[in-house]
Amino acid sequence: MSIAVAPEVAAALARGGAVVALESTIICHGMPYPKNLQTAVEVEAVVRDSGAIPATIAILDGVPHVGLSSEQLKRLAISGRQFQKTARRDIAHVVASGGNGATTVSATMFFAHKVGIPIFVTGAIGGVHRHGEQTMDISSDLTELGKTPVAVISAGVKSILDIPRTLEYLETQGVTVAAYRTNEFPAFFTEISGCQVPCRVDSPEECAKIIHANKNLDLCSGILIAVPIPTQDAASGNLIESAIQKSLKEAEEKRIIGNAITPFMLERVKELTGGSSLEANIALVKNNARLGAEIAVALSNLQK
Ligand code: PSU
Ligand code: MN
Numbered sequence: 001m002s003i004a005v006a007p008e009v010a011a012a013l014a015r016g017g018a019v020v021a022l023e024s025t026i027i028c029h030g031m032p033y034p035k036n037l038q039t040a041v042e043v044e045a046v047v048r049d050s051g052a053i054p055a056t057i058a059i060l061d062g063v064p065h066v067g068l069s070s071e072q073l074k075r076l077a078i079s080g081r082q083f084q085k086t087a088r089r090d091i092a093h094v095v096a097s098g099g100n101g102a103t104t105v106s107a108t109m110f111f112a113h114k115v116g117i118p119i120f121v122t123g124a125i126g127g128v129h130r131h132g133e134q135t136m137d138i139s140s141d142l143t144e145l146g147k148t149p150v151a152v153i154s155a156g157v158k159s160i161l162d163i164p165r166t167l168e169y170l171e172t173q174g175v176t177v178a179a180y181r182t183n184e185f186p187a188f189f190t191e192i193s194g195c196q197v198p199c200r201v202d203s204p205e206e207c208a209k210i211i212h213a214n215k216n217l218d219l220c221s222g223i224l225i226a227v228p229i230p231t232q233d234a235a236s237g238n239l240i241e242s243a244i245q246k247s248l249k250e251a252e253e254k255r256i257i258g259n260a261i262t263p264f265m266l267e268r269v270k271e272l273t274g275g276s277s278l279e280a281n282i283a284l285v286k287n288n289a290r291l292g293a294e295i296a297v298a299l300s301n302l303q304k
Pocket of ligand 2: 137
């Protein structure tokens with residue numbers, strides 16, 4: 001398969017430099033224009049400021065791209081939902097039809113691994129949906145983590161999902177789950193989920209050592225590094241929780257199912273919290289980007 005790798009990304013990979021992959025569903029389906037463009041540009045800048053090369057991943061006119069120009073980023077941000085939400089199962093179809101795809105965590109991990117990028121930063125991964133034991137709605141992000149050796153830096157998962165079952169499923173898939181400077185798995189808008197993680201990490205170097213060991217052992221499975229939202233950016237837990245409850249009910253009443261649930265929930269929670277969830281979202285993605293870049297630099301030093 002031909003993948004268009006931006007020259008700057010290819011050069012960094014060839015010299016064993018620090019590169020951080022970024023997803024595009026968050027741009028096209030997770031935030032409104034122009035905030036999405038502003039965030040995408042700022043997140044790339046944070047990665048650069050911390051010494052790594054950003055590689056945003058998307059499918060443009062049927063061609064998977066790793067590393068986008070500022071014009072391409074703008075095209076994504078303006079097109080929004082016209083870019084198909086593309087998880088692993090959608091990749092072949094989007095490519096075959098010459099379509100445009102915004103890659104989710106699963107698809108972004110797939111392409112990152114294909115070109116040799118071991119670290120990927122996002123806001124939140126998908127998980128086991130509430131009532132997932134009946135609907136079997138389990139994000140392919142979790143199975144991808146089970147079979148693709150990429151370390152994903154995220155703020156945990158949102159409590160729109162069933163967090164305890166998400167962690168159980170990650171265990172089943174053999175995914176290393178670590179939390180950064182805490183023993184508790186974070187729940188995106190808040191650092192509290194009530195769930196403990198099996199592994200705690202306290203520095204970028206420690207994260208890099210785990211990624212290095214995972215690679216040397218050929219474990220072939222992924223790593224989830226969960227970073228709590230910075231305290232000053234945490235949105236009001238009560239406000240968010242009541243918005244989530246209301247949106248869940250609406251989603252049920254409207255019979256929204258499948259891959260439409262996550263974008264619907266994100267949009268409704270944003271509306272119901274008067275946009276405060278969006279600001280928290282942007283702040284934590286940038287925080288994750290800084291740590292992801294620091295880990296990429298530490299890993300590059302370790303492997304020199
Ligand atoms: N959760 C968020 N924001 C997001 C997503 C999840 O808080 O933007 C996106 C990510 O791209 C993730 C995808 O990979 O939604 C999961 O979708 P689904 O639940 O349909 O697998
Ligand atoms: Mn799903």
